[in-house]
Amino acid sequence: MSALNAPAELWASLEAAARTNADAVAVRDADTARTMTYRELFTAAAAQSAALSAAGVTSGDVVAVTARRSPREVIAVLAVLRLGAAYSGIDPDLPRVLAADALDRAGVRVVLGDGPRLAAFAELFGPRRVVRIGDGIGEAGPVAAVSPHAAACVVFTSGALGPVEAVRIDRASITRLAGPGGLLHLGIARVARLSGLAEPAAAVEILAPLLAGGTVEVFPGAPRDPETVARFVAQRRINALWLPAGLLRQIGEFRPDALRSARQAITGGGPVPREAVRRLLRAAPGLCVTTVAGLDEPGGAVVIGHAHHADDVADPPPVADADRVVVHDRVVHRSYVAVVLGTHPLVRDAAVTPAPGGRLLAAVVLAEPAFAVAALREFLAERLPPEAVPELWVAVDAVPRTVTGSVDTERLVDLATAADPVRRLARGRRGPAPAGTGPDRTGEPDAGDPLGAEHAERVVRAAWQKALGHDDFGRDDEFFDVGGTSVHLLEVRAQLRLRLPSARVGIDDLYAHPTIASLSGHIVAAGPDGGR
Template identity: 30%
Template sequence: MTGGHTLLGDWARAAPERTALVQGDRCLTYSQLDAASDRLARDLRAAGAGDESVVGLHLDRSVELVIAVLGIWKAGAAYTPLVGDDPRSRRMTVLSDTGCSLMVVAQEHVDPDLAAKLRVLDVRKPCSAEPYHHGDVSGDQLAYVLYTSGSTGAPKGALVEHRGVVNLARALAEEFGDLDGARVFQFAPVTFDAWVWELAMSVLNGGTLCIPETRGELSGAELARQLRLYDTTHLSAAASLLRSLPVEDPPPVRTLVSGGEPLARELVERWADRVRVFNAYGPTEVTVGATLARCFPGEPKPAIGRPLRGVAVRLLDEAGAPVPPGAAGEIHLGGVQVARGYLARPELTAERFHAGPDGDPPGRWFRTGDLAVWRPDGQLDFVGRADRQLNVHGFRIEPVEVEHALCRHPRVTAAAVTSRSDADGAQQLVAYLHTPGGEQLPVPELRRVARETLPAHMVPSVYVAVAGLPLTAHGKVDHSALPEPGSQRPPLGYDFVPPRGETEERMARLWERLLGVTGIGADDEFADLGGTSMHLVQLRKEIQQLWGVPLPLRDLSRTRTVRRLSAHLDSTEPTASEQTASNGPAIRAARRGVTARIRTRRQSGPDS
């Protein structure tokens, strides 16, 4: 078996003028992408990259990112993402673990800390135009090192090989049947293994990878607009993101793939009569996806399906024996997609990877920690976790790593982290903190401590101070006995400022309803109140319904208090599409009229 990039080469020869990548007005054909990645591979080899070496990636979602990954593979090396938003300590851990000495960037994204330690190659400035003839890459060579949350308090790097990437691409071609010529939306960040899934669905299978130009978060109506703009046929995303797509103005996709978190029956009922809906399952350690199910309306529960080609599944009990039919067992995955192990973590590798039982298939097996049952029709139903690992917005999170980070605060003596669903079903990460006498600590202070060592998706949204964590008879934290977070405004470390005026008062009430928090002040920060990206999506939708103004998510992120958001809303003029909408002018006029009457009453005095 060869490397993942050889699939690109096959298509470059079979359909050289077919579009491989598109971003805005930029298009690269398969022959152009093949040539550009060849040039980078030559420069990487000249700079010292070689078989099994690891090259850092410091690139945003872009055409250049795809060129970089393919070029690294052609040079015989593997990539690891170095994300600018991650804490410096986490990036330094990655550099130390991998022995990375080279980094591929785009010019405007050079991080000075990383540039001082690594040799930097700009993917946009190849050193020469000479042809490059790359050697063979074997299937068991390293393709990438992807870091995930660690149960010991430190992140762990999964070592994924080319054979897994190639098998994934071929398996997806069989499962979907229409990837040759498909237009696949590039949604996932490169730090998330779903990025490889999107690459496998598109460029490695003769399709077009559609890369949005926006760098902000995409969801709801804006995501639908982007899907329409690129005439997208295939979208893969977490269920919580798919839930935000507007039903009344659906995007033109013909295939939706949910993965990373449980898929609700309600979403299947909403979409499966319009498009094909698939539910995908698989951990990073088994090259993104291991099983896949086509979902249909009327089914009692969406299954996670059957194994992909080249993947084997066994459900085993705690003693390692197969469970009887209908019983829940831990999912053990085998086959060519199983990763090599964890980088420089032999004990953890031995704990999670094993040789497996005798017979077919031989090789490594991976203990997922997930529980499932076999259905009579031969599909798997996901049951839950055998351990404490959490899944929030498609990210698998080890609570211990978050707890260790929070205990760095000098007033926190112990911590317990869990997740909960809010009233709309969105997952939130909740931290319970043992402080002296249950002392309430300011949320911004706690978030700052967490951000020093954790990536953004692992920073808790809600913080609850307790005088003591509940314990079981064996002296362990009893997570079932942790109290529900209260609805009162949390301690923020700054004074409460009451909302003023109709817009601020209505906005504060809207925030209270969305976040489940009472007594929100005009200057309170959205994130400090427990707001997440999913809440922002819902907030945008509610604002458009109540005020008739579709605000971009970047505006909501920038104007992150009731006061600033209200002022921005009051100063926003309707667009041409709003002016022609049936309710746009009426809503705008009503809002201006209410605001004017309030100002008149204030100027005239309370008795006027």
């Protein structure tokens, strides 16, 4: 019978693949000179499992793993699975309150990780045993006997739809999903290791290639933007990769040719942007886009469909639940955001509603009118994932409503965009742009300055306006304070490349120079071709 019908035990399947491919490359690091063969990888995992066993880890336990994408991360995951335990990744971007709650909900007693990550999360661990990857290794004991229905990994719901919940994915589901005849097409040899370990997709990225005798290709620590993904896919000759819906949208819009050499792209974890899928398939004739759902559910993922041609892509049905809104390609329950906001002692009433540009708007009635609304954003950021934190805020005497009793979204948008108190407060904290961020010139272009400061600033302002969909910002406002996101940043770069083709502005430049004044100054100072 196939693995789909009667999956073998996960660790037994992994060991069988390792024996068959002992001298093949199992993992290639971000630095391509660092590789590990199957023999080296599984020997290291066995030794690491001895250290975990000495720390008290046994079959059925949950071990929190925190490590950057690397061969050491793969060693850690395999060491946990060898003992019959389950791993649970710690998201470094998760608010500390949610991270601590996640450790408690998963029942974690031991944490395994590398030095920098362990230091960053030290205050969360409390009495839990902490083991460094590579420390205390010894002679490996026997492989643990474990039921196929025991957990292989524990993932968590995002917290955007309700309280964070731990979801245990069993070993049989992982084997069915990642093994032969599962999610990946046969013959896939090089799979991108792109997701965070806390994301459900990480299990597929790590275990699917190892079960198939392929190679885990580790994506570097650079931002996951269309340009870096395109370079990575081409340089590593990637066959398959997991793309969350938001990243797939960015690639489809800005670099549809990025996956020309790939055979399969898997997506899910949010509303799949159908037009982006069509653009990818038109640009890469040999590509298949596989859409899955339920990757963070106990039974594992369910394949929704495979698209080989643009005509295969059907438009999704409209969302029936008006309480669910899509923010940056993630689904958010706005009523839950309002409930969390209402737990603040100075909030008498709150409403959360969608605003133009795929943003959330929060209206609050405050017990103390002088209270800084900006503090409420920080309050939510400690309790909710980033996509559930509203970008527009307005304090009102009462939440405006229509004649039918529903929240008057149009009125709130007018109030919030006319005078965003968070943006105004942030501008007041910053004061003038710091010295050295670029020349503040508004006259005619210098003889040696073909761009000209005034022209560069006009172009940057127009690019911001095009990306953000509004012009409610000043030259010293920071991009992310006025509603900008990483997705909007890609649109800014596209506009600058169109209007200033000689400037060679990269994503790193946009992050380093977040205001119109500093970015235009940088463009002028760097000159044509970015100073290269």
